[in-house]
Amino acid sequence: MARVLNNLLLFLIRxxxxxxxxxxxxxxxxxxxxxTTAALLKLCWNIVLRPTTTFQWGIRETPPACLNDxxxxxxxxxxxxxxxxxxxxxxxxERGKPLMLFLHGFPEFWFSWxxxxxxxxxxxxxxAVDMRGxxxxxxxxxxxxYQLDHLVTDVKDIVEYLGYNRCCLVGHxxxxxxxxxxxxxxxxxxxxxxxxxxxxxxxxxxxxxxxPSQLLKSSHFFFFQxxxxxELMLSINDFKALKALFTSRSTGIGRKGRWLTAxxxxxxxxxxxxxxxxxxxxxxxxxxxxxxxxxxxHVRSPVLLLWGERDAFLEQEMAEACRLYIRNHFRLNIIxxxxxxxxxxxxxxxxxxIWTFLKEGEGRKSYRN
Numbered sequence: 281m282a283r284v285l286n287n288l289l290l291f292l293i294r295x296x297x298x299x300x301x302x303x304x305x306x307x308x309x310x311x312x313x314x315x316t317t318a319a320l321l322k323l324c325w326n327i328v329l330r331p332t333t334t335f336q337w338g339i340r341e342t343p344p345a346c347l348n349d350x351x352x353x354x355x356x357x358x359x360x361x362x363x364x365x366x367x368x369x370x371x372x373x374e375r376g377k378p379l380m381l382f383l384h385g386f387p388e389f390w391f392s393w394x395x396x397x398x399x400x401x402x403x404x405x406x407x408a409v410d411m412r413g414x415x416x417x418x419x420x421x422x423x424x425x426y427q428l429d430h431l432v433t434d435v436k437d438i439v440e441y442l443g444y445n446r447c448c449l450v451g452h453x454x455x456x457x458x459x460x461x462x463x464x465x466x467x468x469x470x471x472x473x474x475x476x477x478x479x480x481x482x483x484x485x486x487x488x489x490x491x492p493s494q495l496l497k498s499s500h501f502f503f504f505q506x507x508x509x510x511e512l513m514l515s516i517n518d519f520k521a522l523k524a525l526f527t528s529r530s531t532g533i534g535r536k537g538r539w540l541t542a543x544x545x546x547x548x549x550x551x552x553x554x555x556x557x558x559x560x561x562x563x564x565x566x567x568x569x570x571x572x573x574x575x576x577x578h579v580r581s582p583v584l585l586l587w588g589e590r591d592a593f594l595e596q597e598m599a600e601a602c603r604l605y606i607r608n609h610f611r612l613n614i615i616x617x618x619x620x621x622x623x624x625x626x627x628x629x630x631x632x633x634i635w636t637f638l639k640e641g642e643g644r645k646s647y648r649n
Contacts, residue, residue, distance in 0.1 A: 310522040315503035319513055326516060337518045338549040344543050347550075352397050353406070357416075362436045363430070367438060368416035369409045373401035378471075379444045380404040383435070385453020385478070387514075387522065387561045389415035390552045391544075392452065395627035400634070404448070409438060411455065413560025415551050426563040428461060428571040439469060448638070452476040452623060454564055459617045460579065467580040474584045474634060476622045479598035480605045482577050482627055487598050494595050504565035511558045519549055526621070531592040539625070582609040584637040586630060588618030611637055 302381065326334045330349040348355075353372030380400055390408040396630045400406050410417040412434055415428065420426070435458060439447050446469045451459030456478025463470045479487070488494045506513050513523050526532050526540055526548060533540040552558055583606050587599045596614065603610050613633050618626045 300523045305540065312502040312505050315499050316506060319503060319509065323513065323516070330517060333518075336518050337515045337553070339553045339555070340546070344546045346394075346543050346637070347391065347547055350396075352394055353408075355402070355416075358438065358441050360434070360441065362437060363434070364557075365412055365418040365420065365434075366441075367409060367412070367418070369407050369438070370376070370397065371405065371407045372397050373403075373405045375405060377403065377405045379439065379447040380406045380440060381435070381439060381447045381449050382406070382408040383411060383449070383451040383455030383459055384414070385451075385455050386407070386564060387525070387552055387558075388453070388548065391525065391547050391551075392621075392624060393450075394624075396450070396623060396631065396634075399627075399631045403444075407438075411458075413563060414516075414557070419556050419560040421556075423563050423634070425562075425565045427567045428458070431458050431564070432465060433460050435459075436469065438467060446471050450473065450474040450634075451478065453478055453620070457481055461574075463579045463581050463583075464574070464576050472584070472638065473579065473581045474586070474637065476586045476630070477588055477594060477620050480577070480579070480602040481572065482574055482605060483598050483601045484594075485572050485604055487595070487601065491595065491597075494598075497593050497595065500593075501565055501568065504562050510562055514552075514558055519553065522548065522552060531620065533619060533625050538625065538627065544624075577605050579606045580608055582640075583611070583635075584634065585612045585614065586622055586633060587614050588620055588625065589614055589616050590618060590624045591620040593620055601610065609640070611640075625636040 323334075355371055356371055356591055358367050359365070359370070368390070382390075382396060384390060384392045389410050392399040393408040397408055412431065413419050435449075435649050439445070449459050449462060449470050449472075451457070451474075453476075456475040459473060459475055460478070463473045488498055524531070525543065526545055527534075552561070583602075585599055585602055587596060589596065599612055599614065603612070615622065615626055615629055615633075618629070625628050
């Protein structure tokens with residue numbers, strides 16, 4: 281009798297797990313279909329309003345002059361032997377000083393860290409990377425090349441190539457996700473972790489599934505699962521959607537900080553208008569659902585989490601919840617009036633808070649190899 285009950289219990293557990301998995305993927309594909317329908321309606325409306333310009337967009341041939349500003353650092357390249365990929369990065373500060381590595385988000389590239397490169401090069405060897413599929417770094421063709429474990433391994437390979445065995449790691453948005461994961465899997469290589477507007481991956485998953493408002497704000501995660509169509513929607517009307525992302529009143533940079541200049545905006549259009557650039561950026565999203573939930577979750581490095589109060593994509597409640605997964609000192613700063621693009625929107629405040637965090641605890645000497 282006990283054996284029968286035990287087998288019945290195991291069956292029910294497996295059935296519940298299958299139902300949960302089925303419900304998870306049904307939610308993803310159902311919401312994806314809903315987002316696709318909305319995008320199709322938007323496309324049709326654009327064609328009605330602008331029949332001659334909707335499908336017009338141009339590749340920017342000449343890089344804006346600010347990308348070659350020598351005050352930001354030196355442009356360098358590294359080819360990783362294991363993956364065969366070539367990565368582009370901009371570096372400043374003396375070699376041999378402690379490494380501060382910056383990971384950008386979507387749809388950015390190394391230039392999003394321009395204010396931090398200038399600020400921290402006095403005390404650190406600062407390096408802002410174009411992650412795989414972005415900027416001048418190599419762009420793998422297969423979607424599978426953008427799985428989270430590959431992205432985390434890229435960071436490890438770059439740190440080691442630069443001659444370091446640890447770093448102060450800074451990440452924003454998607455770069456923040458990869459920074460969280462790197463700190464989880466390689467705690468010995470992260471002296472301090474600084475994340476801007478990106479919750480711990482487990483916090484995001486749990487919160488989004490329980491809060492429809494966040495699920496709605498994350499609708500782009502589902503829409504981007506589609507092949508090719510998202511690239512089209514981001515390109516029509518000469519990349520109007522990308523321009524709005526950075527400059528609109530609801531989502532853009534500068535509502536209470538520094539406005540994005542026309543030249544700054546052109547740097548993003550230059551990078552993202554290149555052949556295949558949008559596909560590389562979107563492929564990060566096309567692997568995310570198969571990588572969750574995480575099997576390892578705890579972060580053992582000291583963590584600074586900076587959060588823009590007016591983030592249009594992520595709800596602030598997730599920030600405090602990150603504390604559950606940190607087994608070390610945790611500092612959270614909510615920046616009033618700041619947008620999702622925190623390090624560009626409020627660079628002076630961001631830099632000051634980072635300096636304060638770096639001086640806490642062991643002090644700066646702890647960063648040296």
